[in-house]
Amino acid sequence: MQQQHLFRLNILCLSLMTALPVYAENVQAGQAQEKQLDTIQVKAKKQKTRRDNEVTGLGKLVKTADTLSKEQVLDIRDLTRYDPGIAVVEQGRGASSGYSIRGMDKNRVSLTVDGLAQIQSYTAQAALGGTRTAGSSGAINEIEYENVKAVEISKGSNSVEQGSGALAGSVAFQTKTADDVIGEGRQWGIQSKTAYSGKNRGLTQSIALAGRIGGAEALLIHTGRRAGEIRAHEAAGRGVQSFNRLVPVEDTNQYANFIVEEECESRNYETCKANPKKDVVGKDERQTVSTRDYTGPNRFLADPLSYESRSWLFRPGFRFENKRHYIGGILERTQQTFDTRDMTVPAFLTKAVFDENKNRRVLCPATANTRATTNTADCLPTAKTVRWWARNTVRACFTTRRTPKAATVWNMSIPMPIKTLGRIMPASLTTGRASVWTIIFSRRTVLPMVQTNIAARVPTSRFPITNPTA
Structure with a gap:
């Protein structure tokens, strides 16, 4: 009985040993078919999202140039048209008092452009010898939105990121660079935009020129606007x-x-x-x-308004050979003109x-x-x-x-x-x-x-x- 057991083991060992050379041959054939592939490098520009620099935990809105174009943003009122919790405070006479985030506005909302704080509001004086006041504050300096490539709106206290004055939140703008106009693999670029708004008969014309020679680059943008008051329904003027x-x-x-x-x-x-x-x-x-000729406190039509704006943006810069250092500057001039009559x-x-x-x-x-x-x-x-x-x-x-x-x-x-x-x-x-x-x-x-x-x-x-x- 013991010899028969050994004989069976020998047969099992022999069968396994005969299969080993076949397995080794298959492994060597698979190794011969492997090829060395080339390394592929993928490059992409980083774009801000809702989670970038998120410190409040209350949400953040980031709108790029593509988003501004899709939402047809032409002025400060169009920027927050689809966003809950943030609105624009109407100051009257064609102007505004800035942004209101969750019910708080004026100097409680930080407003920056390229990291620099902007003028927000000033206090108007009351009438001399009168009893009626002239209002508590005036309009703010509005940025030209054709010069903007991204807007970052933070809801809630954001003083950690934007500094003092961001009790209600912050609105941060970033201006365009030459790379936003120059296409991939090109040395120069031109962009033109013409827009018309029927609500106030507004016409906008903007043209941007950009070029690059070696490490030097420059961007020039000119924007002109003409508009009137926001029109009411034509039936309102018949009464x-x-x-x-x-x-x-x-x-x-x-x-x-x-x-x-x-x-x-x-x-x-x-x-x-x-x-x-x-x-x-x-x-x-x-x-x-x-109703068009009536003047007084019961007037319900908008005051007649003629608005005109001219904006120039010049942004030169130089990028060094290692592309790790960049020096540049921004020179911008924006002039807004309001011609209106207070019909109240x-x-x-x-x-x-x-x-x-x-x-x-x-x-x-x-x-x-x-x-x-x-x-x-x-x-x-x-x-x-x-x-x-x-x-x-x-x-x-x-x-x-x-x-x-x-x-x-x-x-x-x-x-x-x-x-x-x-x-x-x-x-x-x-x-x-x-x-x-x-x-x-x-x-x-x-x-x-x-x-x-x-x-x-x-x-x-x-x-x-x-x-x-x-």
Whole structure:
């Protein structure tokens, strides 16, 4: 039994030994078929995503140039159109007060361009001697979005990354470089963009030129914009609105039959006759005009606006041979011009405005060429000057705002709060004698909207007044 067991083991060993050479032959044949492949290198540009530099844990929005193009971003309002939790604060008169993140705005939202903080808001002065304020803050300097290649919006406190002033969040812009215009394997490139917006009849034209010679490169972008106010539905302009206009009428004072000493030269009061005095009082007259012509606090159409913008961006640079060092600079000049009229200020005389002015005891300026008044409350006579009002002129104030030629300088923004007899409206300056100058250095230059007020003289003969007395 033991020999038979050994014989079976020998047969098993022999069968295994005969299979080993066959296995070795197959391994050698597989090794002969292997080939040495070449090394493949893959290169790609790094693009920011939501997770890059994420420190708040509350979410971050990163919009590249492709995203801005797909969303048709033309101004500050289009940038946040599809994003919840962030909005644009409308300042009025075509301007804005910047971004609002989760209900907080102004200086609580950090605004940077290429890492440099931007001017955000300035405080407008109130009217001198008046009770109504001119607003708490004005507009901000807006960046030209055709010069931007990426926008990074952080929601929530972000002072760790953006520094002081990012209590509500931050908005960081990055300007374009020559690589964004020059194609792969080329030495120069040209990009042109033309856009039209029907909501405000806005036309945008932008052209970018870029070139590279050796390590030197440069980028030049010019952008021009023209637009108007945001239009309401055409049916809104077909209606009418009514108002009570104050008109002067004569009122004979029955108790004024007395002799005035200055009117009796002979000082003989027996020969001098009494001269009944006539007074001028206000009477409400109901008038109806179209919604486009109506001026007053109940106006629901947008104020007429003409907007124009010009922007230049020049970005030269030099890249060294090792491509690890780069030196360059950015020179940008942006000028925005607003021409508008505040139609919420009534261009007619009302009893409410007259009574308010009567209580305030604000006298009209002596000359008709003054440009210091802002609305009817500042140019109406008081009760003491009612007869002067009837005898000389009735001033109907028409408020306009017009920006003169921009005296801007490179990399400097010069808001000019100017003290005059009138009001300094938000996002506007009142022309007149300058007494205060505030110079704020910035990377961009935006000329604020300048307010010009015109006081028109209306002859007394147009009103039913006879024999106006002194």
